[in-house]
Structures are given as C-alpha cells and as structure tokens.
Amino acid sequence: MSIDTLGLREQKKRETRQAISDHATQLFLQRGFDRTTIADIAGAARVAKMTVTNYFPRKEDLALDHHEAFAAGLAEAVARRPPGESALGAVRRAYAHALEQRDPVIGFTGRDFARMITDSATLVARLRDLHDQREEALARLLAAESGERPAESREHSEPGEHPAESGERPSEDDAEGRVVVAQAVAAQLAAADRLLFRELQSRVLAGQDEDAVAAALTRTARHVFDLLEPAIGGYAVR
Incomplete structure (x- = not known):
C-alpha cells in the first residue's frame, strides 16, 4: 500500500470524525445532550451507529x-x-x-x-x-x-531505578x-x-x-x- 493511499485513508478518517462531531453538536444544541441518541447522530451523519462509537466510545466525548x-x-x-x-x-x-x-x-x-x-x-x-x-x-x-x-x-521499581540528584x-x-x-x-x-x-x-x-x-x-x-x-x-x- 502506497504512502499516498495511507494518507488519503487517514484524511478520510479525520473527515468522518469531524462530520460526526459536527452533526452531534448541532443535535445537542437543538435537542439537548440527554435527549439526543447515538442513533440520531448516526442518522444525521449518514453512518452506522458502530462507526459513531468507534470514533467516540463515550457519548460525552461527542459533546x-x-x-x-x-x-x-x-x-x-x-x-x-x-x-x-x-x-x-x-x-x-x-x-x-x-x-x-x-x-x-x-x-x-x-x-x-x-x-x-x-x-x-x-x-x-x-x-x-x-x-x-x-x-x-x-x-x-x-x-x-x-x-x-x-x-x-x-512499588514495582527495581532497586536504584530512581536515583537522587546526588x-x-x-x-x-x-x-x-x-x-x-x-x-x-x-x-x-x-x-x-x-x-x-x-x-x-x-x-x-x-x-x-x-x-x-x-x-x-x-x-x-x-x-x-x-x-x-x-x-x-x-x-x-x-
């Protein structure tokens, strides 16, 4: 796999992550954090729920x-x-x-x-x-x-692992x-x-x-x- 291909994949991941975050923020502001579900965010971003949780394991981290x-x-x-x-x-x-x-x-x-x-x-x-x-x-x-x-x-250090300045x-x-x-x-x-x-x-x-x-x-x-x-x-x- 070429370096260019790897670069494009990383760019695509960043763009997907940002799109999920942007849609989540819009929904949180419109509906409130507690009333917005992961399914709502996935639908707005047009991705699978698993994609959302892969990028953001915790809902709080979307906010x-x-x-x-x-x-x-x-x-x-x-x-x-x-x-x-x-x-x-x-x-x-x-x-x-x-x-x-x-x-x-x-x-x-x-x-x-x-x-x-x-x-x-x-x-x-x-x-x-x-x-x-x-x-x-x-x-x-x-x-x-x-x-x-x-x-x-x-507690798990070997003797002498952390010497003093002297x-x-x-x-x-x-x-x-x-x-x-x-x-x-x-x-x-x-x-x-x-x-x-x-x-x-x-x-x-x-x-x-x-x-x-x-x-x-x-x-x-x-x-x-x-x-x-x-x-x-x-x-x-x-």
Whole structure:
C-alpha cells in the first residue's frame, strides 16, 4: 500500500470524525445532550451507529470533543516551558495565550454550548472528571521531573531505578515527600485553573461578548497567579 493511499485513508478518517462531531453538536444544541441518541447522530451523519462509537466510545466525548487536549493541557504547558521558567510561570503564560486565542478548551464555547453543558448532569460530571484528569496529569509530570513517580509505580521499581540528584538512591521518606509536594503544587495550579474556567463559563452564560470576557479574565488571572507566586513561584524552575 502506497504512502499516498495511507494518507488519503487517514484524511478520510479525520473527515468522518469531524462530520460526526459536527452533526452531534448541532443535535445537542437543538435537542439537548440527554435527549439526543447515538442513533440520531448516526442518522444525521449518514453512518452506522458502530462507526459513531468507534470514533467516540463515550457519548460525552461527542459533546466535549477537545477532552484529550483539555486533560493534558496543564501538563503539556509545563513540559514545554523554556529554561528559567517555573511550573507556575508556564501555566500562567499558557493561560494568557489561550485567552488571546479565545481558546474553547478554556471555556470560549459560546453561550448555547455552555448552556447545553450546564443543563446536563452527565456532562457536568464528565467535565468534573476531566478537570481531575488535568490535575493528575500535571502531578505525574511534576513528580517525574523531581525524579520520582507516584507510590503505586514505585512499588514495582527495581532497586536504584530512581536515583537522587546526588547519585544516591533517596530514602523512602524523601521520595514520598517529593511526590506529595508535586501533588500539592499540581493541586494549587489546577484549582486556580478550574476556578478561572468556571468564571469564564459564567460570563459566557451571562451573555458577555468574548472581548469583555477575555479582558475580565485577564485581570482576574493576573491577581490569582500573583497570589500563588510567593508560595510556588520558585518550584520546578527548569
């Protein structure tokens, strides 16, 4: 099979996935998430129900189509930080950029879409779970950068697998302490991120235009991150 053929197949898959997502969004906005079935979406997209579930195993993921990017967002922002920047600095810079771009991942979804989410207990629960995943991914990254992994991973490690910076294997207390610190920092950053998301969504639901929302969140985010700076501004500086 030629490379061109493989490329065409991948393009066709992307187009099919996007078409399913677009039709699902239209139906969710018209009927509400809970009243729309997979069969409705398959019919609108002119594909089999199995095709829908192959691309989107969970119905919620049809509504929250950016779920993978959302769950990984904080960790990816920190992982890409340049030398001299802290974890807080990376999150702060990424959030400011997302505001400039009016990124739907941080809440710029439009009033109707935001209302559709808040009207569905299923989607509210899924969004809460995604925020938890977002925090957990960041905690794993910070723990890994400190030379440690969560306790459940360390239980299966070979002796000496995680040396300390000095070249000697850290004590169990030191290792666990670094993991807890990483989790604590991730929790603070994720809490700020979660609250900013809620504030942005509440303004969208209130009907404010995107420029007004971005301006208000720029001020609020600056204040929130300034308050965090004395506590964790020096943590995980690359």
